[in-house]
Amino acid sequence: MRTTNSRKVAESNVFSKKEITKKVLGFGVNKGPTVARLSLEEKYKTFFEEKLELANDVSYVGNKKIPLLRLYRYKEAFSFNLVNYFLDAFKASYNDIVFDPFAGMGTTLFASMLRRLPSVGVERLPFAAFVSEVLVKLAKCSPTEISTTFRRLCEIVDKCSPAPVASDVNLVSIAFDEPTLVRLQKWKAAIQTLDSPLQDIFLFLLLSILESTSQISNDGQFPRIKKDKKPLWPDEALQGKVIQTLSDLITVRSLWPHLDNCPEPKVYVGDTRDLSSIEFDGAPSIIITSPPYPNRYDYTRSYCLELCFHFVQNFSELRELRMNLLRSHIEARVHPDESPCHPGVEEVVQILKGQKLNNPRIPLMLIAYFLDMERAIREWSRVMRPGGRVALVVDNVRFHGEVIPVDLILCDLAEQHGFVTEKILIARYKGNSSQQMGRFKRVRVRESILLWRKTL
Numbered sequence: 001m002r003t004t005n006s007r008k009v010a011e012s013n014v015f016s017k018k019e020i021t022k023k024v025l026g027f028g029v030n031k032g033p034t035v036a037r038l039s040l041e042e043k044y045k046t047f048f049e050e051k052l053e054l055a056n057d058v059s060y061v062g063n064k065k066i067p068l069l070r071l072y073r074y075k076e077a078f079s080f081n082l083v084n085y086f087l088d089a090f091k092a093s094y095n096d097i098v099f100d101p102f103a104g105m106g107t108t109l110f111a112s113m114l115r116r117l118p119s120v121g122v123e124r125l126p127f128a129a130f131v132s133e134v135l136v137k138l139a140k141c142s143p144t145e146i147s148t149t150f151r152r153l154c155e156i157v158d159k160c161s162p163a164p165v166a167s168d169v170n171l172v173s174i175a176f177d178e179p180t181l182v183r184l185q186k187w188k189a190a191i192q193t194l195d196s197p198l199q200d201i202f203l204f205l206l207l208s209i210l211e212s213t214s215q216i217s218n219d220g221q222f223p224r225i226k227k228d229k230k231p232l233w234p235d236e237a238l239q240g241k242v243i244q245t246l247s248d249l250i251t252v253r254s255l256w257p258h259l260d261n262c263p264e265p266k267v268y269v270g271d272t273r274d275l276s277s278i279e280f281d282g283a284p285s286i287i288i289t290s291p292p293y294p295n296r297y298d299y300t301r302s303y304c305l306e307l308c309f310h311f312v313q314n315f316s317e318l319r320e321l322r323m324n325l326l327r328s329h330i331e332a333r334v335h336p337d338e339s340p341c342h343p344g345v346e347e348v349v350q351i352l353k354g355q356k357l358n359n360p361r362i363p364l365m366l367i368a369y370f371l372d373m374e375r376a377i378r379e380w381s382r383v384m385r386p387g388g389r390v391a392l393v394v395d396n397v398r399f400h401g402e403v404i405p406v407d408l409i410l411c412d413l414a415e416q417h418g419f420v421t422e423k424i425l426i427a428r429y430k431g432n433s434s435q436q437m438g439r440f441k442r443v444r445v446r447e448s449i450l451l452w453r454k455t456l
Contacts, residue, residue: 034347035347036342036343036344036346036347037344037347037348037403037405037408039343040344040405040408040409040412041405041408043408043412044408044411044421044424047411047421047422047423047424048423048424048426049423049424049425049426050425050426051425051426051427051449052426052427052428054082054085054425054427054428054449055427055428056079057078057079057081057082057085057427058078058079058082058290058393058427058428058447058449059075059077059078059079060073060074060075060076060077060078060079061079062078062079062080062081062082063077063079063080063107066079066080067247067248067249067251067252067255068110068135068138068139068245068248068249068252069105069107069110069135070244070248071204071205071208071241071244071245071248072105072131072204072207072208073211074104074105074128074131075218075219075302076104076290076292076297076299076302077104077105077107078107078290078393079107080107080110080111082288082393083107083108083111083112083288084111084115086286086288086391087111087112087115087117087286087288089391090286090389090391092112092115092117092286093117094116094117095285096117096118096285096286097117097118097119097120097280097281097282097283097284097285097286097385098112098117098118098119098120098284098285098286098287098288099119099120099121099122099280099284099286099287099289099380099383099384100119100120100121100122100287100288100289101121101122101272101275101287101289101376101379101380102122102123102272102289102290102291102292102326103121103122103123103128103129103132103267103289104123104128104132104290105128105131105132105135106121106128106131106132106133106135106136106265106267108121108288108289109121109132109136109265109267110132110135110136110139110265112265113136113139113262113263113264113265114256114259114262116258116261116262116263117263118263118265118281119263119265119266120265120266120267120268120278120280120284121265121266121267121268122267122268122270122271122272122275122278123267123268123269123270124269124270124271124272124324124325124326125299125300125303125307125321125325126269126307126311126321127207127303127306127307127310127311128299128303129267129268129269130200130204130310130311131204132265132267133200133267134197134200134201134203134204135204136264136265137197137200137201138201138204138245138249139249139252139259140259140260141197141198141201141249142249143246143249143250145198146201146242146245146246146249147242147246149194149198149202150202150238150239150242153187153190153191153194153202154235156190156193157186157187157189157190158186160186160189160190160193161186161189162182162185162186162188162189163185163186163188163189163192164185164313165181165185165188165308165309165310166307166308166309166312166313166314166315166317166318167308168314168315169304169308169314169315169318171216171223171301171304171305171308172304172305172308174215174225175210175214175215175216175223175225175305176213176214176215176231180213180214180231180233180234183233183234183235184206184210184213184234184309187206187234187238188203188206188309188310191203191206203310205238205241205242205245206238206309207306207309207310208241209232209234209237209238209240209241210305210306210309211305212231212232212237213231213232213233213234213237214231214305215227215229215231216305217229218302222298222301222302223301223302223304223305266279271324272326272376272379272380273326273372273375273376273379274375274379275379275380275382275383278383280383282385283383283384283385283388284383284384284385284388285384285385285387285388285389286388286389286390287380287384287388287389287390287391287392288390288391289390289391289392289393290392290393290394291326291328291373291376291392291394292325292326292328292329293328293394293395293397293406294328294365294366294369294370294397294404294406295328295395295397296328296329296330296359296362296365297328297329298322298325298329298330298331299325299329300318300319300321300322300325304318307321326369326372326373326376327365327368327369327371327372328365328369328372329365330359330361330362330365331361332364332365332368334364334365334367334368338367338368338371339367340366340367340370341367341370341371341374341413342370342409342412342413344404344405344408344409344412345366345367345370345404345409348363348366348399348402348404349363349366349367351402352366352399352400352402355400357399357400362399362400366399366404370409370410370413373410373413374413374417377410377413377414377417377419378417381414381417381418381419381454384454385454386454386455386456387453387454387456388453388454389451389452389453389454390414390419390450390451390452390453390454391449391450391451392410392449392450392452393427393447393448393449393450394406394407394410394447394448394449394450395430395445395446395447395448396445396446396447396448397445398443398445403443403445405446407424407446407448407450408424410450411424411450411452414450414452418454418455419452419453419454419455420452420453420455421450421451421452422451422452422453423451424448424449424450424451425448425449425450425451426446426447426448427447427448427449428447429444429445429446429447430444430445430446430447
């Protein structure tokens with residue numbers, strides 16, 4: 001695929017065809033070899049199809065108007081509409097089992113449930129798995145239960161002693177002033193007096209207001225302190241969230257009156273790199289998912305406040321969780337014997353090792369990420385039904401000017417483990433950081449949806 005600029009260059013006959021491709025794709029800007037990546041682009045060039053109308057659906061933006069899913073901004077999620085798009089495309093029926101091996105906040109599971117499709121989700125981040133489960137419980141709760149329970153909590157919160165949180169994690173003390181933190185801990189203590197499922201539902205609502213009551217903004221790679229931010233008082237924020245929940249529950253009952261008869265998803269806190277402990281009622285036939293991108297984002301930092309309020313007791317537990325996530329972040333442990341599992345990865349790693357990077361661990365992260373993804377793909381192939389379909393949302397990345405074609409490398413790895421590539425849908429083109437554009441010029445980077453089929 002060529003841009004308008006590349007056609008102008010071609011017409012001028014200044015560059016050879018290979019040089020044009022390298023310039024457009026951002027390969028070889030550091031004068032390193034580009035053979036493996038150019039070979040991938042050539043191999044898969046007929047599989048590309050632009051679907052730019054899906055641009056908003058591959059992000060959380062598409063969930064902002066979906067009742068219940070809008071209650072918590074899990075910014076790495078894709079949209080409810082995207083799941084339905086592929087359930088339609090795959091002609092999903094009651095005989096199918098939908099599987100999301102990176103379940104996140106459970107969008108795939110929630111959409112599948114509303115279509116009465118059995119589904120299974122696996123998620124390593126315990127907070128995200130909790131959200132997946134609670135959304136189902138909340139959807140089947142009555143507005144009267146929520147309003148009555150909230151009034152009861154308001155009556156007892158002042159009398160409660162602050163519940164413990166992982167206060168030795170530095171971000172917790174930085175994020176809140178002392179009165180706000182104590183008030184949040186009192187609300188947590190009051191919520192812990194409830195029985196299930198209301199305890200889980202109100203804990204979810206409490207966790208959903210942490211950012212709005214803090215000095216933190218979670219819009220970038222890491223949570224950032226915003227000194228000019230005016231946090232909400234916890235009582236005000238929680239009341240607003242309850243009101244929003246009541247409105248959503250009324251809408252849900254109107255849109256999906258059959259909800260009580262829908263099969264509840266099975267959600268596991270587990271690791272998609274090893275599915276041996278996951279119980280499936282049958283072989284999954286549809287996967288709709290999106291893995292973490294190899295973009296250095298650390299989910300234990302992005303969701304540090306939520307984790308520290310309920311899911312880890314101290315910094316040591318938080319760090320151990322970080323080390324056990326898919327290795328898409330800089331701090332991941334990498335064994336000295338581990339090496340690139342694909343020529344495209346090896347090519348990029350060799351180029352980056354010779355550069356002055358802002359973090360020297362980036363090449364190690366890339367090696368580890370693709371090794372982990374290969375393990376995950378192998379597991380999906382093992383458990384999936386022959387003929388099963390996969391829709392996988394991924395993002396290409398760029399470090400020190402070098403583009404890593406994550407989409408094509410994963411397609412190549414999948415073909416080694418029992419899948420065939422059917423299409424590569426380009427949902428949108430993303431820009432680069434100002435630092436990269438300043439040094440290496442602007443290169444469009446694909447965010448793609450990979451469509452695979454499990455062979456017999």
